[in-house]
Amino acid sequence: MTVTESYSPSSSSSSSCSTDSGPVKSSTPLISFLERIQETALNTFGATDFDPKLYIDLSLKFSLLKTEEAFDKLLRLNNGSVSVPDLNSFIEKFLNEAGSDIVYHEPVDFVQEPIGFLPKVANFEVREWALEVHSLWKNLSRRVADGVIENPELHTILPLKFPMIIPGSRFREVYYWDSYWELGTGEGSTYTAIVGPTWRGLLASKMYETAKAIVYNLISLVDEYGYVLNGARAYYSNRSQPPLLSAMVFEIYNRTGDLSLVKTALPALLKEHNFWNSGIHKVTIQDSEGCSHNLSRYYAMWNIPRPESSTIDKESASKLLNVSEKQHFYRELASTAESGWDFSTRWMRNQSDLTSLATTSIIPVDLNAYILKMELDIAFLARAIGDGSTAEHFLEASQARRKAISSIFWNGKKGQWLDYWLTNTCEEVHKWEAQGQNQNIFASNFIPIWIELFYSDDSTVEKLMGSLQSSGLLCAAGIATSLSRSGEQWDFPNGWAPIQHMIVEGLARSDLKEARSMAEDIAVRWIKTNYATYKKTGTMHEKYDVEACGKFGRGGEYVPQTGFGWSNGVVLAFLEEFGWPQDRDMDC
Numbered sequence: 001m002t003v004t005e006s007y008s009p010s011s012s013s014s015s016s017c018s019t020d021s022g023p024v025k026s027s028t029p030l031i032s033f034l035e036r037i038q039e040t041a042l043n044t045f046g047a048t049d050f051d052p053k054l055y056i057d058l059s060l061k062f063s064l065l066k067t068e069e070a071f072d073k074l075l076r077l078n079n080g081s082v083s084v085p086d087l088n089s090f091i092e093k094f095l096n097e098a099g100s101d102i103v104y105h106e107p108v109d110f111v112q113e114p115i116g117f118l119p120k121v122a123n124f125e126v127r128e129w130a131l132e133v134h135s136l137w138k139n140l141s142r143r144v145a146d147g148v149i150e151n152p153e154l155h156t157i158l159p160l161k162f163p164m165i166i167p168g169s170r171f172r173e174v175y176y177w178d179s180y181w182e183l184g185t186g187e188g189s190t191y192t193a194i195v196g197p198t199w200r201g202l203l204a205s206k207m208y209e210t211a212k213a214i215v216y217n218l219i220s221l222v223d224e225y226g227y228v229l230n231g232a233r234a235y236y237s238n239r240s241q242p243p244l245l246s247a248m249v250f251e252i253y254n255r256t257g258d259l260s261l262v263k264t265a266l267p268a269l270l271k272e273h274n275f276w277n278s279g280i281h282k283v284t285i286q287d288s289e290g291c292s293h294n295l296s297r298y299y300a301m302w303n304i305p306r307p308e309s310s311t312i313d314k315e316s317a318s319k320l321l322n323v324s325e326k327q328h329f330y331r332e333l334a335s336t337a338e339s340g341w342d343f344s345t346r347w348m349r350n351q352s353d354l355t356s357l358a359t360t361s362i363i364p365v366d367l368n369a370y371i372l373k374m375e376l377d378i379a380f381l382a383r384a385i386g387d388g389s390t391a392e393h394f395l396e397a398s399q400a401r402r403k404a405i406s407s408i409f410w411n412g413k414k415g416q417w418l419d420y421w422l423t424n425t426c427e428e429v430h431k432w433e434a435q436g437q438n439q440n441i442f443a444s445n446f447i448p449i450w451i452e453l454f455y456s457d458d459s460t461v462e463k464l465m466g467s468l469q470s471s472g473l474l475c476a477a478g479i480a481t482s483l484s485r486s487g488e489q490w491d492f493p494n495g496w497a498p499i500q501h502m503i504v505e506g507l508a509r510s511d512l513k514e515a516r517s518m519a520e521d522i523a524v525r526w527i528k529t530n531y532a533t534y535k536k537t538g539t540m541h542e543k544y545d546v547e548a549c550g551k552f553g554r555g556g557e558y559v560p561q562t563g564f565g566w567s568n569g570v571v572l573a574f575l576e577e578f579g580w581p582q583d584r585d586m587d588c
């Protein structure tokens, strides 16, 4: 297989700005205390099966002061450990279990078999399975426990007002970009003619109230913080995640025509747009013809270990010698988490060295495609509520970003958009150089095809299809995220695949018949792999099956992840769009 090469845009990989100087959000005393418990638990229980997030998700039974006093009284050995019985009894007496601050919530709009559910799925076996997947929304539905609203200072979970869908497993809170695939997107409104066929996840399940609740929660985060947090925990407040809120509002509006949602959402979307297009997130770059473009990058407001992974981050940083190198690395770790791709060689100067992460020095293709979508959505939604001047302003912004995406990222020879690496992060205005484009292949290089401005251009679609076909990314479970076998979560063969939804969606909307059939082929692979895994393990909940659909593509090397709300969403969305004929079997 093709091996992704280590990437360094120029010989001067350490720019004069390699020391850390960005903004830092303050942590809370509760988080700092839970990190101490985390550290002690590692020393006491040992590293086997140790999940640091478990400890930062605990909540207090009593005040922080009282809990801290009791913790300080525990008898310690030299290495900072406590006896196992002492630590266990402290935890039992003073802390509530991780996950107890969210409780099951019966979704108000769930019915066993919604009217009009997946009308194009004719095959009985597939319908039955799709109904089981649909019923999984119930397993992932939660609301914040009453105790959190009463005493938020005892919890790291944020007191969201509305019910929520969580990814599942160790992720016991709302995640920003996961929410997009859970929500899926909608079809069948009066606007379908304008936007073309679109998608459904929760919307395929006709759970509009649940979908809206997700969006209202995210809006409340923008109201409070100015952006949507990575996830709804206090320790995620130092960064966001790929910005897909506008896409959610757009899809719900298309489906329900709910103007009051649009009116509430618009001010939040404007705030969010400003967050991504000012300060540290904004990068100005001059193209080869001397035109200046504004684009955006990931950049967390944090330069210490991520609290949910603190013990791991410290270990990863241990080979760095001085404080400023460590701070720089910690910021890169958090900024990579902001990208949603934590972690991947996509962000590393040296494939085998995590400390070479350089996310803040990269202008990412996918982020800018999402922001272009945001601009188009804002223009559309503003027009829907009669705000012509905002609509006009954002239409202009979208035209500028479209030009920027073409000038800075597009590589005609490769037929892909390529991430751009900055050579000197200190410059106010960066000068574009051909060698700044990262030539390595990632699924993100294909994401702009999601946007109508690109999928409506036949010659771009044709080039991109050829490029995708020969990329090596097409696997048994659809599109892999990367070709590198680094062992990182977002690299081959572990790369999670929900983003393939956007590529498939763009191809399916193109006027080219071949593009739609390529999209369907990818969707069929994804569905079959999920089905095979489900049949084998009896669940969609974070199960990996190396052998499922092994005879496709890479012959069993690809490890699909069929857990999580977002897998449910993408399966339902694909079934909604392409259907499943009676005579197509489900065998891999």
Ligand SMILES: OC[C@H]1O[C@H](O[C@H]2O[C@H](CO)[C@@H](O)[C@H](O)[C@H]2O)[C@H](O)[C@@H](O)[C@@H]1O
Binding pocket: 053, 167, 171, 175, 177, 178, 230, 231, 306, 308, 309, 337, 338, 340, 341, 342, 343, 489
């Ligand atoms: O626990 C460490 C990291 O976990 C999250 O990242 C991963 O799970 C998320 C939830 O499914 C997903 O949105 C993300 O793309 C995954 O990489 C979290 O988002 C990170 O910030 C966190 O450090």
